[in-house]
Amino acid sequence: MKAILVQPDKSLTWSDVPNPVMGAEDCLVEIHCAALNRADLMQRDGDYPPPPGCPEWMGLEIAGKIVEMGEIAKEKSNYKIGDEVCALLGGGGYAEYANIKYDMLMPVP
Helix, strand or coil: CEEEEECCCCCEEEEECCCCCCCCCEEEEEEEEECCCHHHHHHHCCCCCCCCCCCCCCCCEEEEEEEEECHHHHHHCCCCCCCEEEEECCCCCCECEEEEEHHHEEECC
8 A cells, every 4th residue: 555654854755555454453444534733743853753553654633434344343333344434543644544443433523
């Protein structure tokens, strides 16, 4: 998949990155839009590293559509494939897809 990566000169590039690996509690969300906020700008400047376990690329707020669900997510959540959702992430929202734990999703208003 593709994601926006920060280069050493702080330029941004649309680059190939590994596809997300889903867990049983995850929903794979096809990202349709992402916000830009101060934390993203700070991360670009090297002042706000992503939390452990989060992708290295920026993007903390997203909206999109669920395209795949882990087994526990299917059993325990009220969401289904095709639902439009939004989420706050630790990072990784500037990409085509993101894995998001089912209980971190919110319906699009």
